[in-house]
Amino acid sequence: MxxxxxxxxxxxxxxxxxxxxxxxxxxxxxxxxxxxxxxxxxxxxxxxxxxxxxxxxxxxxxxxxxxxxxxxxxxxxxxxxxxxxxxxxGEEHHHFVCIQCHRVIEFDAPEIAQIVQRLTEEHGITKAHASLSIYGVCAACSRRVR
Ligand SMILES: [Zn+2]
Ligand SMILES: [Zn+2]
CATH class of the missing domain: 1.10.10.10 (Winged helix-like DNA-binding domain superfamily/Winged helix DNA-binding domain)
Incomplete structure (x- = not known):
């Protein structure tokens, strides 16, 4: 590469x-x-x-x-x-972001790629690109609070 x-x-x-x-x-x-x-x-x-x-x-x-x-x-x-x-x-990836410690976890989501593909085909869009950010409290921070 x-x-x-x-x-x-x-x-x-x-x-x-x-x-x-x-x-x-x-x-x-x-x-x-x-x-x-x-x-x-x-x-x-x-x-x-x-x-x-x-x-x-x-x-x-x-x-x-x-x-x-x-x-x-x-x-x-x-x-x-x-x-x-x-x-x-490489392939596009997505992110989970902890709202407390700001830790970022990367993940793949073929489902998102499929949605982009469908939009591209249905609407003739070119160079479509999507990146999802999901927010929440990570496991370490959840334990710390309780
Ligand atoms: Zn955290
Ligand atoms: Zn990333």
Whole structure:
């Protein structure tokens, strides 16, 4: 499987853009993280590696990758709250978010893929994409309360 840096580089080349060192550092940090990261987290870690990285470079890089479909942005709170980013690799997955400790559990749901497929066929929609977030109290937090 191609890594995120390589996939973005290929897409950029196709568009006549290029992979800058700052972009590479940001993507490497995102790829190495095995969890979801906010733009601020990404900025702090990328900036430690390359002080030329600014928060606006991070946002621009993330927007670019989102438009290329190579990075997913998730919202894990029902009100506002930051967006969480992760590489878009493999099958789409979904998230359970604990409303107390904010722990995130990823899960697959073929049923959702079927719904998307049906909509696509019935309405001629292209590039359809769905990600479900389910909120609740995780087992560890439930035990702590009682
Ligand atoms: Zn919890
Ligand atoms: Zn995820």
């Amino acid at each position: 191609d890594d995120l840096v390589q996939r973005v580089k290929t897409a950029l080349t196709r568009m006549g853009g290029r992979m800058t060192h700052q972009r590479r550092v940001i993507l490497e940090v995102l790829e190495e993280s095995d969890t979801h990261m906010t733009a601020k987290d990404l900025y702090l870690r990328a900036h430690a590696r390359d002080p030329r990285v600014t928060l606006s470079t991070v946002y621009r890089t993330l927007d670019l990758c989102k438009s290329l479909g190579l990075v997913h942005a998730r919202r894990f709170s029902r009100s506002s709250g930051p967006e969480w980013y992760e590489p878009a690799v």
